[in-house]
Each structure stands twice: as C-alpha cells, then as structure tokens.
Amino acid sequence: MLELRNLSFTIEKDGDLIDLVHDICLNLPRGHFTAIVGPSGCGKTTLLKTIAGLNIESAGEIHWMGRNSFEHGDLMPNEFGYVPQFSIAYDQLTVEESIECASRLRVRAWGRDARDEIIDRALEQTGMTDIADRRVSVLSGGQKRRLGLAMELVANPPLLLADEVTSGLDPRSEDEIVHRLADLAHEQNRTVISVTHSLANLQLYDSIIVLYAGCLAYHGPPSAMPHYFSVDHAEDVYPALAKREPAQWHASWKKHRRFYYDKLDLPLPLSPALDTDHLEASGEQTDTAPLLEEGDDTTALEATDQKPTATDEGAEKPDTQELAQEKQESAPSEESDTEAALSDTQALTCLDEAPESDEESEKIAKLPGILAQFLLVLTRRFKIFFRDRTTLILHAAILIGFPLLVALFTIEGVEPIKKYGESTAATGFEQMQAEIEVRESSLQSGSFVSGLIMFQVVLLSLMGANNSAREVAGERDIFEKEKLGGLRPFSYLASKLVFLTLLVVAQSTWMGVFVEYFWPIPGNFLSHLLMLLMVNGAMTAVCLGISSMMKSADQANLLSIYLVGFQLPLSGAILALPGFLEPLVRPFISAYWSWSGSVMSLNDGYRQAVQTVSETELSPHTLCLIFLGIHIAAGLTMGILGLRKNLWQH
Structure with missing residues (x-):
C-alpha cells in the first residue's frame, strides 16, 4: 500500500x-x-x-x-x-x-x-x-x-x-x-x-x-x-x-x-x-x-x-x-x-x-552493474551518431574543411619558411643587404608560423566546443529520466568521455598531419601534435562540463561559443595583453597554453623568429601540459557535479 x-x-x-x-x-x-x-x-x-x-x-x-x-x-x-x-x-x-x-x-x-x-x-x-x-x-x-x-x-x-x-x-x-x-x-x-x-x-x-x-x-x-x-x-x-x-x-x-x-x-x-x-x-x-x-x-x-x-x-x-x-x-x-x-x-x-x-x-528487478550500463550507453551513442545524417555531414565538413581553411590562408607563407635560415656568403654591401633580407624573412616566418599554429589551435578549440556543447544538455530530459530509473551518472559520463575522446583524437591527428604534410614546420612534430590534442581535449572537456551544468542546449551552446570567441584575443598571441590583465586571464585560456607549447617545440631559429614578432612571453612546454591537464580535470569535475544535480525541467 x-x-x-x-x-x-x-x-x-x-x-x-x-x-x-x-x-x-x-x-x-x-x-x-x-x-x-x-x-x-x-x-x-x-x-x-x-x-x-x-x-x-x-x-x-x-x-x-x-x-x-x-x-x-x-x-x-x-x-x-x-x-x-x-x-x-x-x-x-x-x-x-x-x-x-x-x-x-x-x-x-x-x-x-x-x-x-x-x-x-x-x-x-x-x-x-x-x-x-x-x-x-x-x-x-x-x-x-x-x-x-x-x-x-x-x-x-x-x-x-x-x-x-x-x-x-x-x-x-x-x-x-x-x-x-x-x-x-x-x-x-x-x-x-x-x-x-x-x-x-x-x-x-x-x-x-x-x-x-x-x-x-x-x-x-x-x-x-x-x-x-x-x-x-x-x-x-x-x-x-x-x-x-x-x-x-x-x-x-x-x-x-x-x-x-x-x-x-x-x-x-x-x-x-x-x-x-x-x-x-x-x-x-x-x-x-x-x-x-x-x-x-x-x-x-x-x-x-x-x-x-x-x-x-x-x-x-x-x-x-x-x-x-x-x-x-x-x-x-x-x-x-x-x-x-x-x-x-x-x-x-x-x-x-x-x-x-x-x-x-x-519481484523487484535488480539493476545492472556499472560496466553493463556504460557499455550499453556507449553502444547506443555510436548507433545514434551514425544514424544522424545531419550530424555526420557536419562532423565530416569540419574534419575536412577546417584543415583546408588553414591551407587557404597559409599558401603565401610557405616560401618565407623555406628561405628562412638559408646562409649567404657575401661581403660589404651585399652582406648588409643579405642581413636585411634575413631579418625580413625572420619577421615574415615568425608571423606566419605563429599565425599558423594559432589558427590550428583556435579551430580545434571550435571543434571541441562543437563536440560537446550539446552532448548532455541536448538530451538532458532523457538522462534525468534514465537517472531516475537507475542509470548511474558515472556510467553515463564515462560513455561520453570515450566517445568524445575518439572524436578528439581523430580531429587533432588529422589537423596536425594534414598541415605537417603540406606545410612542414621545422621542429618536434610529436610535441606539436600533443599540444593540438590537449587543446582540443581541454575545450571538449570544459564544454562538456558546461553542457552538464546548463538547463538547456541553447544555453550550453551559447556559453561555449563565447568561450571559444575569447580564446584568440585573450591568448596574447596576436596582440600582447596589458600587463595587469595578463596574469588574471592567462590561466583560463587554453589557446595560449597550446600555442606557447607548440612554439616551444620549434627549432631554436624559428622559436626566436616567433618571439621577434610577439611580445607575449612563452611558457615552458611542461607547464603548458600541466595547465591544459588542469583544464581537462576542471571540465570533468564540472561534468560530474552537473550530472549529479537534479535538472528535471518538466
């Protein structure tokens, strides 16, 4: 009764x-x-x-x-x-x-x-x-x-x-x-x-x-x-x-x-x-x-x-x-x-x-275990992904279109990279003229390399936001109903992480390999690729956290777009930030840490060329990885807290 x-x-x-x-x-x-x-x-x-x-x-x-x-x-x-x-x-x-x-x-x-x-x-x-x-x-x-x-x-x-x-x-x-x-x-x-x-x-x-x-x-x-x-x-x-x-x-x-x-x-x-x-x-x-x-x-x-x-x-x-x-x-x-x-x-x-x-x-049915629920939700997510033609087309367009967009804006910058660093044997006036050309080439190469890296970083940040901004908020009602019926938030979140991780790896690897093949940047490619993976993962995790905390998909999407929009101007890679503002915003801008870490992976000459055109101080490669890892951890923490909240809207 x-x-x-x-x-x-x-x-x-x-x-x-x-x-x-x-x-x-x-x-x-x-x-x-x-x-x-x-x-x-x-x-x-x-x-x-x-x-x-x-x-x-x-x-x-x-x-x-x-x-x-x-x-x-x-x-x-x-x-x-x-x-x-x-x-x-x-x-x-x-x-x-x-x-x-x-x-x-x-x-x-x-x-x-x-x-x-x-x-x-x-x-x-x-x-x-x-x-x-x-x-x-x-x-x-x-x-x-x-x-x-x-x-x-x-x-x-x-x-x-x-x-x-x-x-x-x-x-x-x-x-x-x-x-x-x-x-x-x-x-x-x-x-x-x-x-x-x-x-x-x-x-x-x-x-x-x-x-x-x-x-x-x-x-x-x-x-x-x-x-x-x-x-x-x-x-x-x-x-x-x-x-x-x-x-x-x-x-x-x-x-x-x-x-x-x-x-x-x-x-x-x-x-x-x-x-x-x-x-x-x-x-x-x-x-x-x-x-x-x-x-x-x-x-x-x-x-x-x-x-x-x-x-x-x-x-x-x-x-x-x-x-x-x-x-x-x-x-x-x-x-x-x-x-x-x-x-x-x-x-x-x-x-x-x-x-x-x-x-x-x-007579009361027993709930399945955490692993069984995780595998079911993950399998269901892939099934829905491959049946949604609109989503498939969008992801394919982004995956192919964004690297091509990088190529479109970098065609004219390849030649300065090839010429930069070439030694010339000359004396007197010719030597002075050669030094001037080298300096101009250095400025052009530094500007090009810095812009090329930041372009990849910002586009991957946009991919990360697109990956996860609606991932939870878009199906919040269904999740709340399934949570009421016994779905464990941990199983749900773990399935999202596996699915999104595969997207991040595919997007970041393709972006790095595509650009490297056609427009090679002298330096440690693996270190640069790691930074691309980390910035995409960081933005994906943070936007997943936002999606978990918001009550509607529109709110989560809008906030994620704003977050990506602030990455470029607040990174300091294009224009240096005021001295009082830089230490306040830098810890929260994943684009800066990925850009800085990628620049630090370049050969000495090209790193110096970038520093010539940028007044923003570079951070050590390890420190960049630490901060991007903190961003990922913060996003996951937000996700856990958001999924545990009761956001039933009906």
Whole structure:
C-alpha cells in the first residue's frame, strides 16, 4: 500500500514560503487505479514528483509496502515507474531498440531469451508489437505515450506514476491510454496513479484525487464526486472549487473523508505524530482523521454536519432518501469515531511495521552493474551518431574543411619558411643587404608560423566546443529520466568521455598531419601534435562540463561559443595583453597554453623568429601540459557535479 501522511512540499519565493502541496493524507492499495485531477497549477505534477522522490518533502511521510521513505530513503529505482508527458526515447532508435535499451539499463537478465521475454512482454502490454521496427521519430503522440509506458514496464514496477500522458491527445488515443493504464493496475496488481487535467473516462478509475491550490479537496469514488461537490456533472467540479477557499475545502474533506474511504474499503491514513498510547492516557480524541484545529473555517462546515457533502451556499443540494440515509451513517458519534479510529490505528500500525516479504522483494528487478550500463550507453551513442545524417555531414565538413581553411590562408607563407635560415656568403654591401633580407624573412616566418599554429589551435578549440556543447544538455530530459530509473551518472559520463575522446583524437591527428604534410614546420612534430590534442581535449572537456551544468542546449551552446570567441584575443598571441590583465586571464585560456607549447617545440631559429614578432612571453612546454591537464580535470569535475544535480525541467 502507498500511504501519504500529512505530506507537504514548500518552496521559498521572494522571501515567502509557499505550499505547493499541503498536508496530503491518503491511502492507495495495490491493484488500484487513481487519477489526480484539478485546475492548472493546483499541484498535481508536484505531488507526483514528490512521491517519485524528485521533490524532497518538506513535511510528512511517504510509506510504501510498510517502509517509511523518510527513514529508509526514497523508493528504489525499480520499485516504481515514472512516465512523463514528454518523449523519453531517441528519435534515431526503433521502438524495439528503445525498449531494449531501457531493459538493459534497468534490469539484470541472464541470456538472450530472458531479455527477449522482457521486451516482448512490454510490447504486448502496450500494444506495440506490430510497430516494433518503426523509428521513434515517425510515431504519433499516442504511440510515443505508449512507448513511454513500455519503457517503464520492463522492470515490472509495482507502482506506476503517469504525468499527463493523455495531454494533447485526440479522444480516441486518450481513451486507449486510460484503458491500458486501468488494465495495468487491475490485471497485474499494480498501483497506478495518473495525473490528468481531463475528466473523461472517470468510470475507469477506482478513485479520484481532487487537488485545489495544493490542498486535498476530495479522494473517493468517481461516482460520488458530483454529489460531494453538489454539482450535476463531473465537468462542473472545477467551477465549484473556485467558490470556496482551498483551506475550506481541505478542512471539509478532513471531516467527511471517513464516509468515502468506507466506500473505497480503505483504512484512513495515519498521522506521523499520532501517539495512541498518549492520547488514550490523556483521554483526548484519537480519531486518525485529523479534526479541525484552531483557525480552521468552521462556519462553512456547520451547514454540512448533517451530511457528508461539501456544498456551497446557494448550490443545489440533492435531497433523496438514499442520500439522506448515507449522510446520517456518515456522521457517527464522537465515541464511535474514537473506537473506529483506534481500530484503524492498530490495523495500520501492524501493517506499517510488517517487514516486506521475501516473495515481494524478489519481484523487484535488480539493476545492472556499472560496466553493463556504460557499455550499453556507449553502444547506443555510436548507433545514434551514425544514424544522424545531419550530424555526420557536419562532423565530416569540419574534419575536412577546417584543415583546408588553414591551407587557404597559409599558401603565401610557405616560401618565407623555406628561405628562412638559408646562409649567404657575401661581403660589404651585399652582406648588409643579405642581413636585411634575413631579418625580413625572420619577421615574415615568425608571423606566419605563429599565425599558423594559432589558427590550428583556435579551430580545434571550435571543434571541441562543437563536440560537446550539446552532448548532455541536448538530451538532458532523457538522462534525468534514465537517472531516475537507475542509470548511474558515472556510467553515463564515462560513455561520453570515450566517445568524445575518439572524436578528439581523430580531429587533432588529422589537423596536425594534414598541415605537417603540406606545410612542414621545422621542429618536434610529436610535441606539436600533443599540444593540438590537449587543446582540443581541454575545450571538449570544459564544454562538456558546461553542457552538464546548463538547463538547456541553447544555453550550453551559447556559453561555449563565447568561450571559444575569447580564446584568440585573450591568448596574447596576436596582440600582447596589458600587463595587469595578463596574469588574471592567462590561466583560463587554453589557446595560449597550446600555442606557447607548440612554439616551444620549434627549432631554436624559428622559436626566436616567433618571439621577434610577439611580445607575449612563452611558457615552458611542461607547464603548458600541466595547465591544459588542469583544464581537462576542471571540465570533468564540472561534468560530474552537473550530472549529479537534479535538472528535471518538466
């Protein structure tokens, strides 16, 4: 049983505390299908996220299968399934591949037959067997909702939470989804909670939870809801809610909930602070249903003392003999209330303390290991990469185009490099003229070599930003959903590092070899290539960290572009920085360290030629490697911290 005891979730806004969910008390047994309804902004999704552990409760307790989440931690990943209203699958994968990935991330299974059984069961339960080979990108809205259900059912969770999964669907698709949710609850003894704004198909639900401004206004059978709100039809409930304050509805529900819980054959939820021994000794009221306290609006409730409805002044009140009898039965004496409350307390206390049975525990699927999750995410990343034609074309264009761009701007600079350093035997005026030519050649060669190296460095920095700026932020919603389902951030980050490392090696090696082959620069090529690898890796790592910290792909992309844009002017390779600014910005500019390290790998004559045209001081090769390594480490640290944050946006 899922039990919420005085559950609240509070946020601070402009210095004020706001209850998004206030004092929610309810019970939901296994095999029960319920809907959370209410006007927009009433706290439906917030309540669902609090149950799932995405929001940390500010007060109260959540009990699941005899376990207190406050004492024993949130629900385990495979104890529940959370189906958001947004798509949680990659467009490049097929339906079957998406379900298989979900199963490999969430369920440890031995052998292909066991894995196929899990996939086939999820396809059958959601009616997607006939479209298993279809790409996610071509699915309709209703089909994507069913795919989301299938990806959660791979772990066979006993609790299923669905957030607005019928939103935006046509009536036929909505009807299909609701029927499938009802079947999942009733046929498999699963607790299913569906957040919806729609009041259609109410007859399929076992109970309806009505929220109003974060307060619980009703939880009972769908058929009794119009009577409780004194309206003719369920569609009139929302206008009726606006006629009273949320606190009044909440207090009214506290008073009459026993009647409706009896109709559901459910015990009343307990209060975390309830101490029956103390209350019995003191002779105080022990009704587990919290009574009105000081400050509650009792005026509106006095009119309802004779019956279990929350009618408004002026509202039409049904007056039938059957309802009158029900109303009298729902208003027992204080003494009988106390006895019933004690009975409920004893029964629920025994239930709460009962340990989870071995049989129940065995039904919870075990998560795969870190290595298994890493290999799955890495394989999936390459599959998506090679199926995305736009991305492939972009990377190919950058890989080929950028080295050609370097060539285009360096054709005229090759000749000074060839001539520079050639000795001439002359005397007198000819010797003076030769020295002048050598000096001019030195200036030209130094300017060319410095510019050539910086051109490679900046372009590789741009490649690094392009590699990873959207790598995490572009799929953040999917990652957050998979993390909620048990994906370990370490496995996810490790897969990204392996994938990006291969890109960095391919891009940097090709850039260095291409330029070296056509326009050789005298010096240690391997040292220069190492610097190109390091600057590409540093920018890739930093932008990956940025991507992990940002809430959207656009934010991450924009910040990464700015970061690359500052590399050239703040490197000091073209124009020297002011003396006071240089020590402040230099540690953060990876382009400087790569440029400086590459220049230090040149032959002495060419290094001196570069120093002739640049007023920026060069740093030792080893120091450059250290700082670029620090940039990589900083990017990875940002990535770890960013992936551990909860950036759920829906």
